[in-house]
Amino acid sequence: DLPKFGELLQNVTVPVSREAVLQCVVDNLQTYKIAWLRVDTQTILTIQNHVITKNHRMSITHAEKRAWILRIRDVKESDKGWYMCQINTDPMKSQVGYLDVVVPPDILDYPTSTDMVIREGSNVTLKCAATGSPTPTITWRREGGELIPLPNGAEAVAYNGSFLTIAKVNRLNMGAYLCIASNGIPPTVSKRVMLIVHFPPMIWIQNQLVGAALTQNITLECQSEAYPKSINYWMKNDTIIVPGERFVPETFESGYKITMRLTIYEVDIQDFGAYRCVAKNSLGDTDGAIKLYHIPHHHHHH
Numbered sequence: 001d002l003p004k005f006g007e008l009l010q011n012v013t014v015p016v017s018r019e020a021v022l023q024c025v026v027d028n029l030q031t032y033k034i035a036w037l038r039v040d041t042q043t044i045l046t047i048q049n050h051v052i053t054k055n056h057r058m059s060i061t062h063a064e065k066r067a068w069i070l071r072i073r074d075v076k077e078s079d080k081g082w083y084m085c086q087i088n089t090d091p092m093k094s095q096v097g098y099l100d101v102v103v104p105p106d107i108l109d110y111p112t113s114t115d116m117v118i119r120e121g122s123n124v125t126l127k128c129a130a131t132g133s134p135t136p137t138i139t140w141r142r143e144g145g146e147l148i149p150l151p152n153g154a155e156a157v158a159y160n161g162s163f164l165t166i167a168k169v170n171r172l173n174m175g176a177y178l179c180i181a182s183n184g185i186p187p188t189v190s191k192r193v194m195l196i197v198h199f200p201p202m203i204w205i206q207n208q209l210v211g212a213a214l215t216q217n218i219t220l221e222c223q224s225e226a227y228p229k230s231i232n233y234w235m236k237n238d239t240i241i242v243p244g245e246r247f248v249p250e251t252f253e254s255g256y257k258i259t260m261r262l263t264i265y266e267v268d269i270q271d272f273g274a275y276r277c278v279a280k281n282s283l284g285d286t287d288g289a290i291k292l293y294h295i296p297h298h299h300h301h302h
């Protein structure tokens, strides 16, 4: 009439630094003894109520006469492995259970990209590295949900992988990228990497020919794109237009786009002619021309 196990030894999954509890249930122990062992190192941890190992994080309790409970406080990743509950019968009886120690993801600062400044048209690789157990999945997303160009030429809202390579970066790729590390163990963590794309100014003009009658108010408009931000101004006959009562320049900015407007109040005869809008940044400058011509018969509505 030998002792026997009352229950299967359960596998246990514990987040790092919490407490692991392994329970061995034995019926009819009599004078036989129960030991807990670490299988991979063949170390005896406990015999009956005594802790044998020098690991102070381990303790043993005996409950309801049949349960022998091994507790490991402040669990470390090194505690991960197989544990054995053994009865010293001849032959000995044993059962094993697996202790899995899981670690939430953590993004490593050093191998992970910091903000990147890159010239339009060149290639860039954003890097992200994370630790954790199980090994975290790295997902890239853009902060505003915009599409990410994939290495295969397609585009997607998310890309999995430690390295996000964008060939021939263009201005639409500029913005905040989030590297998100997850492994099913909360909390999921993320890091924000700014991709800044530098390019020289460009100018577009919708109406290059603008007609106005004398005394009319008229607005000239240019669209420009540049990064770093350009300085923008208007010229007439190779002189910079100084803002005044009749000449009012305005700019409206949205990201790397700037709308330039020049309003001329009560057009005078010498105002007709060629105007230029100019955009200048550290990478270059460009301009666009608008011709303001005279419409002799303007119909006034009274």
Ligand SMILES: *[C@@H]1O[C@H](CO)[C@@H](O)[C@H](O)[C@H]1NC(C)=O
Binding pocket: 008, 009, 010, 011, 097, 098
């Ligand atoms: C513990 O895990 C092992 C392998 O991962 C499996 O073979 C065994 O059945 C599990 N034990 C229990 C009680 O679920």
Ligand SMILES: *[C@@H]1O[C@H](CO)[C@@H](O)[C@H](O)[C@H]1NC(C)=O
Binding pocket: 137, 139, 158, 159, 160
């Ligand atoms: C990224 O990996 C996660 C987890 O493995 C998966 O659920 C998801 O579908 C993957 N996403 C993409 C875009 O591959």
Ligand SMILES: *[C@@H]1O[C@H](CO)[C@@H](O)[C@H](O)[C@H]1NC(C)=O
Binding pocket: 122, 123, 167, 168
């Ligand atoms: C950029 O990437 C493309 C495509 O992967 C490659 O053909 C090209 O040689 C790369 N250019 C540079 C400057 O590395």
Ligand SMILES: *[C@@H]1O[C@H](CO)[C@@H](O)[C@H](O)[C@H]1NC(C)=O
Binding pocket: 215, 216, 217, 265, 266
């Ligand atoms: C031109 O603008 C001024 C100031 O906004 C306004 O007082 C004037 O009536 C406008 N003239 C015409 C012809 O629209």
Ligand SMILES: *[C@@H]1O[C@H](CO)[C@@H](O)[C@H](O)[C@H]1NC(C)=O
Binding pocket: 237, 270, 273
């Ligand atoms: C601008 O130049 C034109 C032609 O060179 C000239 O006729 C005109 O008077 C000039 N206007 C001003 C305001 O200097």
